[in-house]
Amino acid sequence: MKNPKLYQLVFHKQFIFLVAVFLLAASCKNKGDKNSMAAAADQPKDYTVLELSPRKAVLNTDFPASIQGQQNIEIRPKIDGYVEKIYVDEGSIVKKGQLLFSISAPQYEEDVRTAEAGILTAQADVSSAKMEVEKVKPLVDKNIISHYELESAQYTLQSKQALLSQAKATLSNARINLGYTRISSPVSGIIGSLPYKLGSLVSGTTTDPLTTVYNTGNVFAYFSVNEKQLLNFTRNSKGNTFEEKIQSMPKVSLLLSDGSKYAYEGKIETVNGLINSATGSADTRAVFINPKGLIRSGSSATVRIPLTLDSAILVPQSATYELQDKRFVNVLDKGNKVKSVAIEVMQNTPGQFYVVQTGLSKGDKIILEGAGTLKEGTQVKPKEADENSIYQDLK
Incomplete structure (x- = not known):
């Protein structure tokens, strides 16, 4: 029979040897994984880049405007x-020369x-005087x-x-006064409010008018610039004089109060x-058919003025x-490393893009991803972006 103590000693040594071998293998594996992770971390990551080139862009500037008819009479x-008859109603569309009111004033008929x-008396006197001349x-x-x-x-x-x-x-004056009884x-235009009803006493000194006719064949949009x-507008407009620059300004659009675009374009x-010293703005008028x-007349709207830039550096806001x-x-x-560059942009923007005034130029490559998170000097692997897909929404 074997010695039990000797058997336990051999078993104990074998167990220690196996544990040591296991720990050594695990240590080697962990070291290999760390080396692999470090190697993977050192590899540059893919980032989408865009090479800049000048593009055409249209900047729209909106101005709140008030609408007035061509004539408010x-x-x-x-x-x-006394108001004898009223031939129209509020909001009616009338033509030039259409009868609106009749005033009861019998004294003018008299x-x-x-x-x-x-006249008959005067004619008789003239005839009598002629006879006297012919007799004498x-x-x-x-x-x-x-x-x-x-x-x-x-x-x-x-x-x-x-x-x-x-x-x-x-007689002529009497007939004119009688004609004033029919107004x-x-x-041509639209009838405003009718403050006086049938039977109301009116006169030339009455405070309120009988009504107001708004000629809205053309409408004026008044706004401040x-x-x-x-x-900016005058600098980018053609012409030597201020009048020529106004004439060469592009056509403007009108956004109605519900946000819809008016079908007809207008002209400034x-x-x-004179620049208003209190507001720092100039009153401007545009006309629309x-x-x-x-x-x-009296409604509110928004005038939209376009400004076309033929050669602008545009970067996505994102x-x-x-x-x-x-x-x-x-x-x-040039070394495919990240460099943060400060830029100045125009306040007005064409959609989701900024117009860069300073800081970037033609041929510069910007990174489209990781804005604000990429560190200065980070090595990246550039992936060229498709310009057409980037600027497809640019109008």
Whole structure:
């Protein structure tokens, strides 16, 4: 029978040997894994890069505007009287010359009849004076009566003729006043409010007009442009004089209050030559045709002015980051290492892009991913981006 103590000693040594072999193998494996991970970490990662080239872009600038009709004409009575009839309703579309109101003023009808009677009287007096001249003249020719009698008769005739002219003028004025009892629209347009109802007493001194006719065949959009924007627009417009620059400005669009775009484009007509010192802006007017009467006077809208840049450096906004009030972009240097570059961009943006004014130039390669997270000097593996896919949404 074997010695038990000797057997335990041999078993113990074999166990220790196996544990040592296991620990040594595990240690070698861990060291290999760490070396593999370190090697993998040292490999540059793939990042999408974009090589910059000048592109055409359109910058839209929006301005809140108020709309006014081409003409806002107050309809006021020129005589005293009562509103007898109202031929239109609020919001009605009227044509030039269409009857709007009639004023009850019977005294003007009486004035016409009186003036007509006065003409008949004056005509009779003229006829009588002519007869007197015709009667006296032969007697004067025969020296039967004095020459002064003829001159007196002729002066009387002239006086009667003047009275006839005066009577005709009185009749004309009476008819004009009678015509004021029927009020027609001086222009085509839309009827405003009707503050006076049937039977209301009105006069030429009444505070409120009978109504207002808004001629909206063309509408004016009034808005303000600040001094810096005005300089940019005029600097980029063709022409030697300010008037020529205004004429060469591009057509503008109108966004209605519901956000929809108006079907017809407009044109800037005038820019106030004086900058308002309180607001630092100049009043500007654009005109739009309104053939369907869609736009009403007094409504609000937004004027959109486009500015075309023929050669601009554009970078996606997602490729930039902001740090301490400055904007940066990651640029790939010649050694494929990351370099943070500060850029200055225009306030206005074409969609999801920035227009770079300084900091980047043609041929620079920017990294589109990892903005704000990539460290300066990090080695990367560049992957060229497709320009067409990047700028496909650019309008």
